[in-house]
Amino acid sequence: MKRANGRAWDELRPLKITPGFQSFAEGSALIELGKTLVLCSVSVEDRVPGFLRGEGSGWITAEYSMLPRATVTRTPRDSSLGKVAGRSQEIQRLIGRSLRAITDLTALGERTLIIDCDVLQADGGTRTAAITGSYVALFQALQTLVNMGIISSIPLKSTVAATSVGIVHNYMMLDLCYDEDCNAEVDFNVVMTNEGKFVELQATAEAKPFSKETVDSLLSLSEKGIKQLFEAQQAALEATRTY
Numbered sequence: 001m002k003r004a005n006g007r008a009w010d011e012l013r014p015l016k017i018t019p020g021f022q023s024f025a026e027g028s029a030l031i032e033l034g035k036t037l038v039l040c041s042v043s044v045e046d047r048v049p050g051f052l053r054g055e056g057s058g059w060i061t062a063e064y065s066m067l068p069r070a071t072v073t074r075t076p077r078d079s080s081l082g083k084v085a086g087r088s089q090e091i092q093r094l095i096g097r098s099l100r101a102i103t104d105l106t107a108l109g110e111r112t113l114i115i116d117c118d119v120l121q122a123d124g125g126t127r128t129a130a131i132t133g134s135y136v137a138l139f140q141a142l143q144t145l146v147n148m149g150i151i152s153s154i155p156l157k158s159t160v161a162a163t164s165v166g167i168v169h170n171y172m173m174l175d176l177c178y179d180e181d182c183n184a185e186v187d188f189n190v191v192m193t194n195e196g197k198f199v200e201l202q203a204t205a206e207a208k209p210f211s212k213e214t215v216d217s218l219l220s221l222s223e224k225g226i227k228q229l230f231e232a233q234q235a236a237l238e239a240t241r242t243y
Contacts (some may be wrong), residue, residue, distance in 0.1 A: 004179065006020075009174065011127075013034030013125075015032070015194065015229070016230050017236040018031075018236070019140055021039060024044050025041040025042060029134075029137040031129050031132055033129045036123045038117055038130045042137045042233050044111055045114065045144065046111055047111075048110045056110065058105045060099045060112070061099045062099070062165050063092050063115070064088050066122060070119045070121050095117060095127070095131055097199065098199050099115060099160065100155055101193075102199075113141060115137065117133070122178070125164050125177070129162075131191055132162055136236050148161070157208070158195050160194075161233060162226070163225040163231055164187065166180065166187040167218075169185075174221050185205070188202065188219075192223065196223070201219075
């Protein structure tokens with residue numbers, strides 16, 4: 001089945017990851033997935049949350065926000081509302097969990113890595129794009145710490161990336177854009193490591209319950225897409241390597 005933008009049902013949107021997009025962050029990456037653009041940066045601070053003080057472990061946390069005109073109509077900034085919106089809280093917790101799951105936090109020492117994900121333009125899949133781009137920014141930040149002699153090696157246990165899959169008008173589709181997501185009968189967000197393990201599955205039926213067979217098929221489709229995301233992450237990091 002051909003989609004509105006000409007993609008096949010099992011095809012990602014055009015993808016580009018630009019590492020080192022910001023000059024001053026310890027690590028950064030701009031990820032472009034179709035019309036969705038997310039800027040991910042990592043900052044390092046010599047502190048940890050209170051519950052980790054004296055434990056000899058580091059921490060990774062995330063903040064997520066969307067620029068007011070990232071969407072068709074203006075979205076007020078969280079600061080103007082005096083609180084972080086519930087959706088933003090949910091997504092930034094997901095990003096933090098996804099990156100902590102693949103990092104040896106004890107190797108960081110008592111340091112916090114803060115991942116900022118700012119959506120410049122939103123056309124669906126902002127949370128999954130943020131996770132995929134944040135991995136590249138995190139790797140770059142850890143490489144910076146290694147180069148400075150602060151840590152001895154990059155403490156990542158695996159790669160992590162994420163994508164969306166769903167059923168739209170009875171057809172399975174990979175990497176939903178906004179219009180497809182709005183019309184999806186079933187919608188999955190899948191976070192996965194390059195070892196084939198899942199960090200998180202977010203699955204929702206909008207119209208009717210789905211079967212185990214549907215779950216298996218959608219997970220296989222998501223795995224196909226995520227393998228391509230791993231390749232793009234690796235290519236982006238290779239481009240920054242000095243020989």
